[in-house]
Amino acid sequence: MSRQMIVGNWKMNGLRESSRELVAALLAGMPKTGPDVVICPPFTQLALLADSLASTSVGLGAQDCHQDPSGAHTGDISAPMLKELGVSHVILGHSERRQEHGELDETVREKAVAAAKAGLTPIVCVGETNDQRENGDYTDTLGWQIKGSLPDGFCGIVAYEPIWAIGTGLAATEAQIAETMTFLRQELVRQFGEAGKAIKILYGGSVNADNAVAILSIPEVAGALVGGASLKADAFLSIVGAASAG
Template sequence: MSTPIIVGNWKMNGLSADSADRAKQIVDSLATVPAAGVEVVVCPPFTQLALLGPLLKDTPVAMGAQDCHKDDKGAHTGDIAPSMLTDLGTTHVILGHSERRRDHEEVDETVREKTVSAMKAGLTPIVCIGETEDQRQSGQTEDTLGWQIKGSLPDGFAGIVAYEPVWAIGTGLAATIEDITNTVAFIRAELVRQFGDAGKSLRILYGGSVDANNAAGILAIPDVAGALVGGASLKPDAFLTIIRAVPAR
């Protein structure tokens, strides 16, 4: 059985004082009431990685990043190389988030190239896939996810897949338990089709308006190995409630 993992995506939120305070609250709470058997990762903005790295070192909370470049160095103004992330103590990186695909016109090939570089650097890539409301309404969910899996995940993929329906991100509208169950089953079948037996053990997360109220139901779905949490991860109490909602497996 895969180890459950809860990932907090802080997105473009957090100055030094409040980021450090948020991280400290999470670490202190987990030290007091450990979340046994659950991996916890927080992904702050790039500007906070150097600050939080020492604060999170040797704690139950790992540090992730929200993106990386496909190259390890070079003339890419404003970009961050995978080795720069590991140099700061980062262990995970979110790639292909729908906001990156939308705001920066990232396509599957771009995500695939970044994923390859992240794995070479020793990072665990968390690759996001998900359909839009239009794709959902027109019955294209499975076709969309199938193409994203094929295009975004390289041969030998050894990371995590995060299913985040675009229409649920930041809207307060999570998919139903039935929807998530059926869609995750499809994703699992696609992973097995593409990677064979290795696809059976790749972890699948759900993301999209996960909060303290709906987490328990979502995390109880057998093939959901955890959650990629957005807005609720900025509130330590809510984030900790989600972590503790992970059922024993």
């Protein structure tokens, strides 16, 4: 299996002291040879983590960026600003942003363009609601999200995060993940041709120390996007340990 990627999304968690402690514990336990690891703290802790991670192999990610490089956008942060801080990856179109901020596929696509232009790797999230999964029309949703959120020439990562599995402790089953990964791959190839075969697809949604081995063994799963468990060093390190070092 090729080298996998584990991304920790701290969401809106972490004051200075707890962030310092968490990152120190993570670095102390990080395997010498392991998967690619990226930590995405809130904006306010990016500078602190940029320092802590500077001479390590752990990457630094942000949780969003604006689609414009600068301008009158109160409260927003641009991709070049993140780049300047030492950020390498940026999560875009997370369902919490799509739902809480009404973020549309088109905006996510513009943000992905802006991120790539600034030299960041976008991690674009897609995922269906519980209703869409139960009605059986979740592939329509995912198909539209892939089509609408990924720009031409997309050179980033896709994260499949079923909304009903986020923060619920109820991860998608292996069969559901495997089937959806196959569908997403098909859509990526339809949209990007040969290049669509190389786009990594992560799984996210209640990944924890107990289910990581099973989830990360599913073909097509290139890694995991981890929320809650990324806030506990032991749990996150177990997930890192379950991933392929390639």
